[in-house]
Amino acid sequence: MDRLDTMRLFVRVLERRSFTAAAADLGLPRSTATESIRRLEEHLGARLLERTTRQVNATQDGEAYYRRCLSILSEIEDAEAAFRNAEPFGLLRIDASTLLTRTFLLPRLPEFLARYVRIDLQIGQSDRLVDLVREGVDCVIRVGEPPDSGMIMRRLAVIREITCASPAYLERHGTPVSPDALDGHQAVGFVSSRTGETLPFEFTVAGSIREVRLPGRVAANNSDTAADLARLGLGLIQAPRYRFEKDLADGTLIEVLADYPPSPTPLSALYPQNRQLSPRLRVFLDWASRIFAEADL
Numbered sequence: 001m002d003r004l005d006t007m008r009l010f011v012r013v014l015e016r017r018s019f020t021a022a023a024a025d026l027g028l029p030r031s032t033a034t035e036s037i038r039r040l041e042e043h044l045g046a047r048l049l050e051r052t053t054r055q056v057n058a059t060q061d062g063e064a065y066y067r068r069c070l071s072i073l074s075e076i077e078d079a080e081a082a083f084r085n086a087e088p089f090g091l092l093r094i095d096a097s098t099l100l101t102r103t104f105l106l107p108r109l110p111e112f113l114a115r116y117v118r119i120d121l122q123i124g125q126s127d128r129l130v131d132l133v134r135e136g137v138d139c140v141i142r143v144g145e146p147p148d149s150g151m152i153m154r155r156l157a158v159i160r161e162i163t164c165a166s167p168a169y170l171e172r173h174g175t176p177v178s179p180d181a182l183d184g185h186q187a188v189g190f191v192s193s194r195t196g197e198t199l200p201f202e203f204t205v206a207g208s209i210r211e212v213r214l215p216g217r218v219a220a221n222n223s224d225t226a227a228d229l230a231r232l233g234l235g236l237i238q239a240p241r242y243r244f245e246k247d248l249a250d251g252t253l254i255e256v257l258a259d260y261p262p263s264p265t266p267l268s269a270l271y272p273q274n275r276q277l278s279p280r281l282r283v284f285l286d287w288a289s290r291i292f293a294e295a296d297l
Contacts, residue, residue, distance in 0.1 A: 001036050004076070007069040009036055010048070014066050017055040077278060088279035089118035096141035098125040098224065099243060100267075104295050105288065112287050119280050138281050139271040141288065143240065151270040152277075154285055157292035159240045161262035163201070164253040168233035176236075179203040179212055179260055188235040189219030190226050201238050203260040238262050242297060267292060 001009070012022040013033065023033040041048050048062035058066055077090070096105060101123060113121070124137065143159060165173075176182050189198040198219050200211040218234050220226040223243065230237035231252055247253040269285050271277070 095124035157267040158264045159297045166233040186235040187214035187216040188229045188237040191221040202262040
C-alpha cells in the first residue's frame with residue numbers, strides 16, 4: 001500500500017471510528033488495514049490512534065495528521081480532475097430528509113447519474129442529527145435553520161410553509177380567521193431535534209412575524225408522524241406546503257390562515273469545514289439547487 005492509499009485508509013478509519021468498517025469501505029481485509037496503520041505510526045514515530053473495544057479515536061497527533069491528510073487528498077483530487085478536464089468521480093454519501101428525497105431528488109436522480117457517470121451515490125434518508133465525520137457522510141440536506149455546528153452551509157432554497165388542519169378538526173373547533181382567533185384551538189407540536197423543545201407557530205401579521213404557542217396534547221420529533229397526527233384531526237399543524245400538496249388536493253387537510261403565512265423555511269446543505277468542497281459534491285449541490293428551484297418550493 002503506497003503512502004496516498006495509507007492516508008486514505010487513515011482518514012476512513014477515523015471517519016468510521018472502526019478498522020472493520022473502514023476496511024470494508026475500501027475493499028481491504030481488516031488485517032491489512034490494521035497492519036498498514038501500524039506501519040504508518042512506526043514511520044511517523046507518533047501514535048495516531050487510541051483503540052478501545054468499541055471504537056477508534058484520534059490522539060492529538062492523529063487529529064493534526066488527519067487534517068493534513070484531508071487537505072492533501074482534496075488537493076490531489078482537484079488536480080487530477082483539472083488535468084483530466086475531468087468528470088468528477090468517486091463515492092458521494094448524502095443524507096437528506098425522507099420526504100424531500102422521495103419527492104424531489106429521487107425522481108430526477110437518473111439524469112444526474114447519466115450526466116456524471118463516474119460518481120456513485122449512497123443516499124441516507126433521515127431527519128436526525130448526523131455526525132458527518134464519524135459516519136463518513138459528505139453532506140446533509142436539512143429543512144430549517146441549521147445548528148451553529150461549525151459546518152459550512154450552502155443555502156439551496158427557501159420553502160413556503162402553511163397552516164392546515166383536517167376537516168374533522170375544523171368541524172369540532174371552527175375555522176380560525178386570524179391569529180387572534182385561536183382561543184380553544186390545539187396544535188400538533190413539532191419537537192426540535194436540536195433543542196428538544198416544541199416549536200411555536202409563526203404568523204406574518206402586518207409585515208412582522210408573530211410567534212404563538214398553542215396548547216396541544218400530541219407532539220412528535222418526526223415530520224411524517226406529525227403529519228399523520230394532523231390527518232387524524234388532533235390539531236392544527238404548520239409545515240412545508242410541499243408536504244401536504246396531495247392532502248390539500250384530495251381534501252384530507254384544509255389550509256387555514258392563508259393571509260397570515262408562517263415565515264419561509266431555509267433548505268440548506270451542510271458539510272465539514274475541515275474538508276474542501278470536492279468536485280463531486282460541488283456538482284451534486286449545483287444540480288440539487290437547480291432541482292429545488294424548478295420545483296418552486
